[in-house]
Amino acid sequence: MLQQLVGITCVLCTCSSFLLGYGKGPLPRYTGGYNENTCARCHSDFGLNDGRQLGGVFHLEGVPERYEAGRKYPVTIVMAHPSQSRWGFQLSARFAVSGEQAGELKPLDTSTKTLEAEGIQYIEHTAEGTRNGKVDGPVKFYFEWIAPAHERQGVVFNAAGNAADGSEDPTGDYIYTAGSFTTSEEVRELTDTQDLPSSPPSEKKRTPRITTASTFLHIPAPVDLQARQWEIQIQHRFQQALADSEPGDAFGLDSRANINLLINYALTERISTGVSRARFDRVIAFTSTYEINTSDANHLKMALFGGVTGDENFNRHYSPFFQLATAFDYQRIRLLATPTLVLNSRPDSFVDLRPDAINPDSNNTVSLGLGIDVALNRRISLSWEYVPRLAGFGGFGETNPTLSGAIKIRSWGHVFTVMASTSRAFTPERYAVNAEPGFSLGFNIYRRIR
Numbered sequence: 395m396l397q398q399l400v401g402i403t404c405v406l407c408t409c410s411s412f413l414l415g416y417g418k419g420p421l422p423r424y425t426g427g428y429n430e431n432t433c434a435r436c437h438s439d440f441g442l443n444d445g446r447q448l449g450g451v452f453h454l455e456g457v458p459e460r461y462e463a464g465r466k467y468p469v470t471i472v473m474a475h476p477s478q479s480r481w482g483f484q485l486s487a488r489f490a491v492s493g494e495q496a497g498e499l500k501p502l503d504t505s506t507k508t509l510e511a512e513g514i515q516y517i518e519h520t521a522e523g524t525r526n527g528k529v530d531g532p533v534k535f536y537f538e539w540i541a542p543a544h545e546r547q548g549v550v551f552n553a554a555g556n557a558a559d560g561s562e563d564p565t566g567d568y569i570y571t572a573g574s575f576t577t578s579e580e581v582r583e584l585t586d587t588q589d590l591p592s593s594p595p596s597e598k599k600r601t602p603r604i605t606t607a608s609t610f611l612h613i614p615a616p617v618d619l620q621a622r623q624w625e626i627q628i629q630h631r632f633q634q635a636l637a638d639s640e641p642g643d644a645f646g647l648d649s650r651a652n653i654n655l656l657i658n659y660a661l662t663e664r665i666s667t668g669v670s671r672a673r674f675d676r677v678i679a680f681t682s683t684y685e686i687n688t689s690d691a692n693h694l695k696m697a698l699f700g701g702v703t704g705d706e707n708f709n710r711h712y713s714p715f716f717q718l719a720t721a722f723d724y725q726r727i728r729l730l731a732t733p734t735l736v737l738n739s740r741p742d743s744f745v746d747l748r749p750d751a752i753n754p755d756s757n758n759t760v761s762l763g764l765g766i767d768v769a770l771n772r773r774i775s776l777s778w779e780y781v782p783r784l785a786g787f788g789g790f791g792e793t794n795p796t797l798s799g800a801i802k803i804r805s806w807g808h809v810f811t812v813m814a815s816t817s818r819a820f821t822p823e824r825y826a827v828n829a830e831p832g833f834s835l836g837f838n839i840y841r842r843i844r
Contacts, residue, residue, distance in 0.1 A: 419518040421620065422511030425486045426571040427552025428493050433482075437556060437567040439772065445557060445568035450475035451532060452555040452570035454485075461541040461549065461576050468502070469539050474531030475557035475568055481525055481533040484518040485553035489542075490575070496549040498540040506537050526560055548577035565805070607809045607840040608658065608683070611779040611798045612817055612825045613732040613763030614719045616697035618688035619666055624843040625658035627670075631818040635832030646835050654820040658683070672820055675710075679703040679821050695721045703821045705741075713738045713823035717763075730765035734826045740787040752788030752828070759786035761826040767802070775802045777811070781826055789828025796829040811838040 426432040426442075434442050446452075451474040458467055473481050489496045499508055499515050505523030509516050517537050525533050542549070551574040559566040608617045608625060619625070634649030643649070651673075658668030664685040671678050681701035688695050699717040704710075714737045722729045739759040745751045761783045769775040781796035800813035813836050816829040 419482070419507060419509075419520060420484055422484075422509055422514070422516050424484050424554055425516070425552040426554045427486065427550065427573065428488065430552075432554040432569055432571060433484075433556045433567075434569040437558075437564045437569050439565050440568055443570055445475050445570060448476060448568075450478075450557060450568055450570065452483075452553075452557070453572050454551060454553060454574045457539075457551055457574040458576050463541055464543050465541050467539045467541065469537055469551075471535040471537075471553060471555065473533045473535075473555050473557060473570075476530055477559070478531070478557040478568065479527055479529045479560040480558040481528070481531065481556070482519040482523075482558065483535060483553055483555040484516055485551060486514055486516050487539060487549055487551050488514065490548040490550045490577075492547070497542045500538040500540065502536045502538055506535050524558075531557070548575060550575055607802075607811070607838070609656075609838060609840065610730055610732075610763075610765045610767070611777060611800055611811065611813055611815065611838070612796060612820065613730070613734070613765060613779065613781060614683075614697070614699045614717055615730055615732075615765075616685065616688050616695040616719045616721050618685065618695075619658075619660040619663075619683075619842075621660055621663050623660045625656070625666075625668070626841045626843065627654075627656040627658075628839040629654040629656070629820050629836070630838075631815070631820075631836035632834050633818055635830070635834050636814065637832045649834075651836075652818050652820075670820070674819075675705045676707050677703055677705055677819075677821055677824075678707055693723050695723070703823050711738075711741045711743075715822045715826075717822065726769040728765075728767040728769075730763070730767070732763035732765075734761045734763060734781075734822050735759075736761075736786075736823050736826055739823050739827055744790070748790050750790050752790065752793060753786060756786040759788070759823075759827045760784045761822075763826070773804045776800070777802055777813075779815075781817075781829075783827060787827065791828075792831060794829040794831050796825045797833070809838075809840040811840070813837065 423430045424433055432442060451472060453472055454469060455472060456467060456469040471483050487496045487499060488494060495514050499517040501507055505520055506517055507520050523535060553572045555570040557568045608615055609627060631652045632646045632649050633651060634646035636645060639646040654670055654672040656668060656670035658666050660666040666683045668681045679701055684698045686696040686698060688697060697719045699719060702712055702714045704712040717732050717734045719732045736759040738757055740757045745754050761781055763781045765779045767775050767777045777800045779798040794816055796817040798813050798815035800811050803810045814833045815836055816833055817825040818830060819825050
């Protein structure tokens with residue numbers, strides 16, 4: 395099983411750089427208009443439209459001030475940015491008041507294509523249209539807009555563009571938005587007095603949360619996965635306590651380590667499933683996640699996690715578990731609370747042999763995971779985690795809640811987490827029941843494949 399997981403991980407990590415950038419065009423609803431996201435949801439190194447201050451260009455040409463019903467209008471997207479070398483966009487045309495589809499968008503060559511979602515048509519770049527390797531720009535995308543058959547109301551064009559560095563990775567890319575408005579003489583007087591949702595204003599530069607990993611330090615965290623996305627995680631815990639280490643043994647890095655490999659796949663926009671395997675005790679975990687509320691537009695996010703773990707490849711002991719991950723994000727701060735229920739947490743074969751079992755009359759465990767994350771900048775944050783047992787079986791020896799402190803670094807599509815923790819395990823029937831008395835070093839590596 396471990397060899398298979400390692401093989402799959404290597405293949406996926408190798409392929410990730412080719413899948414991550416939406417080279418063949420993004421999914422629908424990324425124009426920035428009508429509460430839609432922009433490409434900055436993933437390509438977040440720079441603030442929206444920050445590139446304009448560096449000489450970047452992104453605008454529409456050819457949208458008429460007034461349109462005639464049924465007439466064809468050639469429209470052009472113009473993009474440029476110093477030193478960037480790959481280009482993409484997505485655009486929609488909607489009636490200003492209703493938000494419904496307005497007219498028809500038609501490609502004029504192989505650099506663009508159309509797709510549809512919930513009755514709205516989108517036009518965007520193709521793989522050929524990205525002009526990979528064309529440095530600086532300008533790059534132009536040509537298409538045709540066929541005006542609506544009836545001059546009912548004004549029409550809003552919303553577009554988002556990506557001036558990429560060609561690295562096949564979401565870092566180093568500049569995201570732009572642009573828009574235009576057209577109407578007819580028949581409705582000009584009415585729409586001039588309305589507060590129309592045209593091109594979104596440039597957003598203020600903000601510090602995005604480093605919350606793309608579905609594992610906080612040990613406890614789960616809600617993330618917004620899209621259908622058919624993959625998550626890969628490598629978790630590593632050195633066994634030697636920092637209190638027993640010294641510079642000569644690299645503060646415990648020379649000690650043996652527990653390693654866990656995890657793969658998760660999003661079946662739908664809300665449901666994902668995964669499998670992991672740890673080195674010590676050959677613990678296999680099968681997991682499922684239901685995203686209750688993970689939208690970036692909300693401060694409060696929730697996801698329900700469930701699964702079952704089994705020791706010695708499910709040949710010795712198994713423990714079902716349920717976790718409700720709740721996160722509150724506000725500016726630079728993320729607060730996380732995750733109540734956990736572990737069933738069959740008492741390994742009977744060990745309880746019979748050890749007199750130091752804590753509350754051995756119970757076969758279940760209830761704990762509460764608490765976390766806080768403080769973003770220092772766009773790439774680095776500091777995290778702390780505390781997982782006390784509230785009730786039920788408590789393991790063996792002294793009661794030691796899981797305590798962890800870490801620094802998280804987001805780079806090249808990965809989230810690297812370097813930590814000191816009292817837990818050397820990865821699954822809730824271990825870290826949510828009891829931990830070790832001393833801190834040791836460890837790390838997590840997380841990658842999402844889009």
